[in-house]
Amino acid sequence: MAVELPWWADELAVAVLAAALALWFCYFRHFSYWTNKGAPHLRPWTPFGNCYKSIVQKQMLAEDLDELYRRFRGKRYVGFYRGLEPRLLLIDPDVIRQILVKDFDNFTDREPSIIDDPIMLDQLFNMKGDKWRRLRQKLSPMFTSGKLKTMFQTLNDCGFEMVEVLAGAAKEGRVLQFREVFALYTTEVVATLAFGVKLNCQHNPDCDFRMWARLLLQPRAIPFKYLALAIFTPPLRRYLESKAPRINLFEYFDNMVKETLHDRLENPVKKNDFMEMFIQLHTKGFVEGEKEGGITWKLTENEVAAQAFLFYIAGFETSSTTMSFAAYELAVNPEVQERVLAEIDAVLAESGEISYDSLAKMKYLDRVLSETLRKYPPVSWLTRQTLRPYRLPSADGGDGEGALLEPGVVLMVPVFSVHYDPNHFPDPQRFDPDRWVDEAKGTRHPFAYMPFGEGPRFCIGMRLGLLQAKLGLVHFFSHYRVEVCSQTDIPLHFDPMAAVLACKNGVQLRITSRKAS
Numbered sequence: 001m002a003v004e005l006p007w008w009a010d011e012l013a014v015a016v017l018a019a020a021l022a023l024w025f026c027y028f029r030h031f032s033y034w035t036n037k038g039a040p041h042l043r044p045w046t047p048f049g050n051c052y053k054s055i056v057q058k059q060m061l062a063e064d065l066d067e068l069y070r071r072f073r074g075k076r077y078v079g080f081y082r083g084l085e086p087r088l089l090l091i092d093p094d095v096i097r098q099i100l101v102k103d104f105d106n107f108t109d110r111e112p113s114i115i116d117d118p119i120m121l122d123q124l125f126n127m128k129g130d131k132w133r134r135l136r137q138k139l140s141p142m143f144t145s146g147k148l149k150t151m152f153q154t155l156n157d158c159g160f161e162m163v164e165v166l167a168g169a170a171k172e173g174r175v176l177q178f179r180e181v182f183a184l185y186t187t188e189v190v191a192t193l194a195f196g197v198k199l200n201c202q203h204n205p206d207c208d209f210r211m212w213a214r215l216l217l218q219p220r221a222i223p224f225k226y227l228a229l230a231i232f233t234p235p236l237r238r239y240l241e242s243k244a245p246r247i248n249l250f251e252y253f254d255n256m257v258k259e260t261l262h263d264r265l266e267n268p269v270k271k272n273d274f275m276e277m278f279i280q281l282h283t284k285g286f287v288e289g290e291k292e293g294g295i296t297w298k299l300t301e302n303e304v305a306a307q308a309f310l311f312y313i314a315g316f317e318t319s320s321t322t323m324s325f326a327a328y329e330l331a332v333n334p335e336v337q338e339r340v341l342a343e344i345d346a347v348l349a350e351s352g353e354i355s356y357d358s359l360a361k362m363k364y365l366d367r368v369l370s371e372t373l374r375k376y377p378p379v380s381w382l383t384r385q386t387l388r389p390y391r392l393p394s395a396d397g398g399d400g401e402g403a404l405l406e407p408g409v410v411l412m413v414p415v416f417s418v419h420y421d422p423n424h425f426p427d428p429q430r431f432d433p434d435r436w437v438d439e440a441k442g443t444r445h446p447f448a449y450m451p452f453g454e455g456p457r458f459c460i461g462m463r464l465g466l467l468q469a470k471l472g473l474v475h476f477f478s479h480y481r482v483e484v485c486s487q488t489d490i491p492l493h494f495d496p497m498a499a500v501l502a503c504k505n506g507v508q509l510r511i512t513s514r515k516a517s
């Protein structure tokens with residue numbers, strides 16, 4: 001018996017077919033961007049682009065990029081799509097150097113910030129072009145070795161405090177979350193320096209400040225349905241981000257800096273901290289004792305608040321995760337831990353105290369830190385945006401011309417993948433501080449290691465970051481040891497939602513005392 005279809009069935013079938021064809025056409029047209037620009041590329045099979053696993057928060061973006069990197073390792077670069085947005089992944093260290101250093105003038109900016117708040121937009125990290133250049137020049141004198149030496153005592157005091165706070169746990173051989181232990185130490189250091197306030201958060205881990213800081217770095221689980229919508233259109237993504245419940249947090253830090261600034265302006269006290277230098281930049285336009293360099297403008301209150309906030313977010317989590325990954329590797333590799341302890345003991349026996357100069361003598365610990373930053377670069381990728389049309393060299397390594405970059409295209413440097421590339425670091429999973437002896441370093445491409453970025457826009461706080469991590473580890477290991485235990489994740493599992501490289505379950509280790517009580 002023939003089935004009678006309703007009168008509109010044919011129209012519906014035609015409409016569905018037409019819609020499918022239109023979608024198919026848009027999809028393929030859009031994802032042919034890199035074909036037209038002449039770059040090797042991977043056409044995605046989902047509208048989420050090639051990085052869909054990090055978009056649905058199944059793995060870190062660094063791991064998504066790593067899949068592309070491994071697949072295209074023979075090429076100099078590869079085009080891909082993050083959502084609908086065409087991006088370029090740089091693979092060859094010579095091309096990375098070309099973009100970050102040689103042709104920096106065409107790639108001065110990072111990918112635009114998705115958070116539309118003055119405390120984020122006025123930060124050095126997010127500034128663009130000439131504005132960035134002028135501010136970088138103003139802030140650089142805050143990080144000279146002379147300035148760091150004047151801040152050393154603040155850092156040292158925080159180290160002594162950490163040792164004091166951990167004494168009870170070490171005596172009982174307790175298991176601690178080292179991510180939190182070191183986050184409290186670096187929070188104390190950076191907050192004291194940047195905001196000019198003494199928090200005592202190591203004694204009081206639930207203080208307001210630490211609570212807000214936890215919220216700041218808490219991975220934001222944006223519901224998948226919003227994400228799925230948002231990847232199709234950057235303006236929608238920006239709108240959703242601006243609606244995320246983080247505004248109170250900005251207000252908290254903004255008010256805190258401004259109150260401290262007003263207070264210190266009304267009741268001047270000379271302190272060796274960043275706040276003192278911010279005050280000089282706000283009132284005079286330059287840091288005392290450093291060359292004025294003919295730049296006469298002064299930082300506004302908003303700009304001071306944005307930089308103080310930036311120093312805090314850029315400074316505490318990066319160093320504390322580095323410290324906790326170092327502790328993890330020392331627990332997993334007890335022979336390396338023994339060498340570290342022996343070096344610390346020998347140097348401190350000779351110099352009598354922990355000082356700026358005694359730290360400089362601990363060369364093996366430097367190597368341990370370098371190897372930690374290779375295996376666990378807190379900032380696992382760098383971005384640069386193309387300012388003017390730019391022709392890349394051939395993707396295959398030949399002399400000919402390569403892909404054309406249009407203004408606005410974002411380039412990504414996969415720091416994590418480069419650090420794990422066996423061509424640069426054989427047996428990359430192995431933790432081997434001896435990769436960092438001078439002879440071995442000399443044989444490697446200088447752009448095979450970039451934990452602090454590279455070129456004129458590299459990390460301005462590198463020396464402080466290394467100093468606070470090294471000093472904290474010296475304080476810790478001159479009194480305690482670490483051991484793995486049943487709660488330790490071996491191997492570690494990275495957290496796909498963390499802002500800087502971190503582990504899902506943190507780093508849990510047993511602490512024991514070195515000296516019998």
Ligand code: HEM
Nearest residue numbers: 125311314315318319379451452453454457458459461465
């Ligand atoms: C272990 C510690 C640290 C690591 C691994 C680290 C890593 C990085 C990386 C990879 C970048 C991007 C560089 C690029 O795009 O080429 C960066 C930028 C930056 N970092 Fe750090 N950082 C650390 C500590 C610090 C500290 C302690 C501060 C300040 C107190 C700081 C302040 C900044 C600032 C202001 C920028 C932006 C620079 C600019 O755009 O001119 N960082 N950092």
